[in-house]
Amino acid sequence: MTKKKLVFISVFVFQVAVFMFIVLGLVYAADTAEAAAGSNSSGWGYIGAGLAVGLACIGSGYAVSHIGSAGIGAVTEKPETMGKTLVFLGLAEGIAIYGLIIAIMILNKF
Numbered sequence: 001m002t003k004k005k006l007v008f009i010s011v012f013v014f015q016v017a018v019f020m021f022i023v024l025g026l027v028y029a030a031d032t033a034e035a036a037a038g039s040n041s042s043g044w045g046y047i048g049a050g051l052a053v054g055l056a057c058i059g060s061g062y063a064v065s066h067i068g069s070a071g072i073g074a075v076t077e078k079p080e081t082m083g084k085t086l087v088f089l090g091l092a093e094g095i096a097i098y099g100l101i102i103a104i105m106i107l108n109k110f
Contacts, residue, residue: 003065014057021050049103056099063092 071085 003069010061011058014054014061018050018054021053022047045106045109049106052099052102052106054099056102057096060093060096060099063095064089067092 067085067088071081071089074081074085
């Protein structure tokens with residue numbers, strides 16, 4: 001599988017997850033608004049959680065694609081730089097984990 005296909009598939013999967021959170025949030029917000037007038041904060045929480053995960057994963061995917069390709073180029077020229085490139089890749093992947101943690105914190109609040 002080529003790099004472009006892999007990036008496209010991963011971005012597509014995360015966007016589907018964001019879309020599901022947004023739809024779930026809008027449905028829940030509508031139900032809450034009907035049950036108690038003006039009390040739709042839970043729906044906004046689902047939307048915020050979806051955006052936190054989706055945007056963090058898009059940013060992480062972008063960073064990993066650029067750092068990974070540069071790291072492979074550096075390793076082919078100097079094999080001893082492998083450890084350093086893995087550290088940078090781990091930092092880039094951490095962005096997605098931070099987004100997931102924020103989403104879990106948002107969902108636990110509601």
